Amino acid sequence: MPEALAERAYEPVIGLEIHVQLKTRTKMFCGCKLSFGEEPNTRTCPVCLGHPGTLPVTNAEAVHFALMIGLALECEIAPRSIFHRKNYFYPDLPKGYQVSQYDVPLASRGRLGDVRIHRVHLEEDAAKLVHAGASGRIHSAESSVVDFNRGGTPLVEIVTEPDVRSASQAKEWLELLRSTLRRLEVSDVRMEEGSLRCDANVSIRPAGEATLGTKTELKNMNSFRFLERGVNAEIARQEETLRAGGAISQETLHYDPASGALSPLRSKEEAHDYRYLPEPDLVPLAPTEEMLERARAALPELPAQRAERLERDLGLPPDNAQRLAFRTDLGDFFEATLQAAGDGADARTISNWLTGDLVSLVGDSDPAASKLEPSALARLVGMVAQGAVAPSAAKEVLAILVADGGDPARVVEAKGLGRAGADELTRVVERAMADQADAVEKIRAGNRKAEGAIVGAVMRETKGRADGAEVIRLLRERIGE
Amino acid sequence: MSQDLLGLSAAQAAERIRGGDLASHELFDAYRERAAGEELGAFLWVADQAPEATPDGPLAGVPLAVKDLFCVEGVPSAAASRILEGYRPPYTATAVERLRDAGAAVLGKTNMDEFAMGSSNENSGFGPVLNPWDRTRVPGGSSGGSAAAVAAGLAPWAIGTDTGGSIRQPAALCGIVGMKPTYGAVSRYGMIAFASSLDQAGPLTRDVTDCALLLRHMVGRDPCDSTSTGVPEEVALPSSERLEGLRFGIPPELTGEGIEPGVREVFDATVWRIEELGGTVEEVALPHAGHGISAYYVIAPAEASANLARYDGVRFGQRVGDGDLLSLYEQTREEGFGTEVKRRIMLGTYALSSGYYEAYYGRAQRVRTKIADDFRAAFERVDLIVTPTSPTVAFGLGERTDDPLAMYLSDALTVPMPLAGLPAISIPAGMSEELPVGFQIAGPAFSENQILDAAYAIERAVGFDGGPPRA
Numbered sequence: 028m029p030e031a032l033a034e035r036a037y038e039p040v041i042g043l044e045i046h047v048q049l050k051t052r053t054k055m056f057c058g059c060k061l062s063f064g065e066e067p068n069t070r071t072c073p074v075c076l077g078h079p080g081t082l083p084v085t086n087a088e089a090v091h092f093a094l095m096i097g098l099a100l101e102c103e104i105a106p107r108s109i110f111h112r113k114n115y116f117y118p119d120l121p122k123g124y125q126v127s128q129y130d131v132p133l134a135s136r137g138r139l140g141d142v143r144i145h146r147v148h149l150e151e152d153a154a155k156l157v158h159a160g161a162s163g164r165i166h167s168a169e170s171s172v173v174d175f176n177r178g179g180t181p182l183v184e185i186v187t188e189p190d191v192r193s194a195s196q197a198k199e200w201l202e203l204l205r206s207t208l209r210r211l212e213v214s215d216v217r218m219e220e221g222s223l224r225c226d227a228n229v230s231i232r233p234a235g236e237a238t239l240g241t242k243t244e245l246k247n248m249n250s251f252r253f254l255e256r257g258v259n260a261e262i263a264r265q266e267e268t269l270r271a272g273g274a275i276s277q278e279t280l281h282y283d284p285a286s287g288a289l290s291p292l293r294s295k296e297e298a299h300d301y302r303y304l305p306e307p308d309l310v311p312l313a314p315t316e317e318m319l320e321r322a323r324a325a326l327p328e329l330p331a332q333r334a335e336r337l338e339r340d341l342g343l344p345p346d347n348a349q350r351l352a353f354r355t356d357l358g359d360f361f362e363a364t365l366q367a368a369g370d371g372a373d374a375r376t377i378s379n380w381l382t383g384d385l386v387s388l389v390g391d392s393d394p395a396a397s398k399l400e401p402s403a404l405a406r407l408v409g410m411v412a413q414g415a416v417a418p419s420a421a422k423e424v425l426a427i428l429v430a431d432g433g434d435p436a437r438v439v440e441a442k443g444l445g446r447a448g449a450d451e452l453t454r455v456v457e458r459a460m461a462d463q464a465d466a467v468e469k470i471r472a473g474n475r476k477a478e479g480a481i482v483g484a485v486m487r488e489t490k491g492r493a494d495g496a497e498v499i500r501l502l503r504e505r506i507g508e
Numbered sequence: 509m510s511q512d513l514l515g516l517s518a519a520q521a522a523e524r525i526r527g528g529d530l531a532s533h534e535l536f537d538a539y540r541e542r543a544a545g546e547e548l549g550a551f552l553w554v555a556d557q558a559p560e561a562t563p564d565g566p567l568a569g570v571p572l573a574v575k576d577l578f579c580v581e582g583v584p585s586a587a588a589s590r591i592l593e594g595y596r597p598p599y600t601a602t603a604v605e606r607l608r609d610a611g612a613a614v615l616g617k618t619n620m621d622e623f624a625m626g627s628s629n630e631n632s633g634f635g636p637v638l639n640p641w642d643r644t645r646v647p648g649g650s651s652g653g654s655a656a657a658v659a660a661g662l663a664p665w666a667i668g669t670d671t672g673g674s675i676r677q678p679a680a681l682c683g684i685v686g687m688k689p690t691y692g693a694v695s696r697y698g699m700i701a702f703a704s705s706l707d708q709a710g711p712l713t714r715d716v717t718d719c720a721l722l723l724r725h726m727v728g729r730d731p732c733d734s735t736s737t738g739v740p741e742e743v744a745l746p747s748s749e750r751l752e753g754l755r756f757g758i759p760p761e762l763t764g765e766g767i768e769p770g771v772r773e774v775f776d777a778t779v780w781r782i783e784e785l786g787g788t789v790e791e792v793a794l795p796h797a798g799h800g801i802s803a804y805y806v807i808a809p810a811e812a813s814a815n816l817a818r819y820d821g822v823r824f825g826q827r828v829g830d831g832d833l834l835s836l837y838e839q840t841r842e843e844g845f846g847t848e849v850k851r852r853i854m855l856g857t858y859a860l861s862s863g864y865y866e867a868y869y870g871r872a873q874r875v876r877t878k879i880a881d882d883f884r885a886a887f888e889r890v891d892l893i894v895t896p897t898s899p900t901v902a903f904g905l906g907e908r909t910d911d912p913l914a915m916y917l918s919d920a921l922t923v924p925m926p927l928a929g930l931p932a933i934s935i936p937a938g939m940s941e942e943l944p945v946g947f948q949i950a951g952p953a954f955s956e957n958q959i960l961d962a963a964y965a966i967e968r969a970v971g972f973d974g975g976p977p978r979a
Contacts, residue, residue, distance in 0.1 A: 079701075080578075080585075084734050302861060303860070307811055
């Protein structure tokens, strides 16, 4: 038996729960402006502090953003959804309950890429607790302080079906979701700042079986890397447990990015009966046809659609198509370059330049914010294609264009980066052969690897303006092959 | 001089001030003095002085007593709970703001059952209120302080809130007029919540005209309260003296069992007056109204259990504890809340608990729907429904404190209307055992004007005179 267990292959089953802070002008249920690192407790009012007698009023912009998200995720929008009170005591929850949605969410049954969406709903964020003391947890803290600036920030919760089968798929899918939300311009979607948060429900089952195993919930994975690591660690832990004949218990685990360890949250913090109650202070959320139309009209082309289009219509490699589509700024720069290049442009080569050299120059910032003009890039790519400039020299030109702008042909001329002419090249090759007689000897003896020394010397001398194939042709001609 | 002033109704006083025959601060000071020196326990806080200038507006600086659960900026507003002792809100309730805009001057905050939970005012965290007609008896509740203050001439008029009868029942027990408007007519913003789907603010006044005048300036849609609707037409001052063409329904479910003979007599006599005035009277069934109390005591505590979760000692009000989070919660709430409040939090928490929700909250909501359906069907046949307001006259202090169920039954006749969101008024209609008896008139949603008109005609026919002996 143990042997059979030990050999068994397991399949992970993963569902994700994502919280997205909306970047509305004001909070979910009051008129306070959203906070971006202001002094603690300066973005508060009687409503978001839960003062006696105050009442919530639903933020129309938050509803609009949530409808956009629901539509972008191809969900069905509920004609009438309601808010509930989710009751529990905690100092970050001023009313003693969180206003959220429960049995009738705003949107449900959607899809993004290869993952189905279970539901999308609106709720309010909790305040921020800071615990003094080593553990950073409330029960062992010497003291705790509350900053209510964040309390009441609009949140959209997105819950997927358990369609994810690996940690890397979870990470890739979350990147697609982030890119989609960013494209919608409804959130800053920064995991490290908490405007995008992801919990994962993880279970494993023997490969090929249909019934689900017992799941655990993983929290606090506040980067894509930690998500992947955390899920992998949990899959490994569950496998190990099952192989040893043990059983998985349903629990919530806290991921510690420093140690990579998963530790159970104290049951006291976890064992809640939320006593959901329909929120009597709010009227049902019933989007009018006009609201839906406005949300539909606000939807741009989404990353998944764009990737598909780039791949289908332009024949880009899937990887390039995705990288361009998932970064709106890159995709836009790509399309502008392609347009500037005119008919017959080589989309694939341009996409390589964008996703390769340009990204390594501009990093995460928008290339349109650099000095490089899409038309200049288009001309540079054209010059390489025509052999007017060597690829390695073109990289240097690109760096200059990004930093200073200008026309690639002028840069090539001014910096002398054009292809070395036949006379010049012959001269440089002959000099290199004279300088490295031993290498020439080896070549004569049939050692082709030794050619690299001559080519290298020529490239150094011409600062990369030489065509490598031409150098080798000249070299072999002289050796007498 | 002072006695003359106190004899004026609020509407009369406003007219005298606007006509230049009376200085608003003179009126205010006369009431201020009485309110500050009163011995009924009706006030928890009294203003130091009259507003400096006569406020503009139709209410012309006539002083107003405000139930303690209305937040008034900078003024103690504790809903008569120890847990909010010393709390001075940073903002003012919309209803109070509107009345101030119309010229009302806040005279003081009136005592009440803690968080509006009670029918006798004995659940106040700051002591009971005595009924001015007989100081060994309760004034009713939860707006007992407001009712007693108006009845005793400590204030010309007052505002209160009604969740299951908290305006109408004390108005009946104190011999004054009290009205619960249609749910949504008056903003709840700034009313310390008891049961959000039921709470509604309304006037407690000496007569029906004052009631209409005060209500006129309370109603209105409020962007701060999503559930507020305002009223479709302005509240009019009533003038009709006859009831021709009006059909009155008497529901046997709310006029039979449990009603004291003396109360019954006054009710029958009033019905007879209605016919005399030209109204027609018929029986009309409210088959589920009898289940009102059961449904109410699930729904209201359920909402209250959530509404009162914010009193945790973290941000405002009383804080007790020794530094540990759990002890902060437990000790603050243990010491801050009274017995009845704790009982209802427990009831509500239980009713919402996983596994019990359907059996209690879900079922109570279905009963509520049925009661609303009953009223809808009844109002196809009649224009207004009449019942006694309270099954009994004012009972003795301490008489029902050990028997919560008997106390809860005090609201049996007033609970069905808020469950259906409907407006209803109580007017004094006679005496029994030397104590006033209230007569309740309920109507369809937003029928306030019709109710006030009928109440006005009946008030004049009944000729209920004056009030208790003034101290």
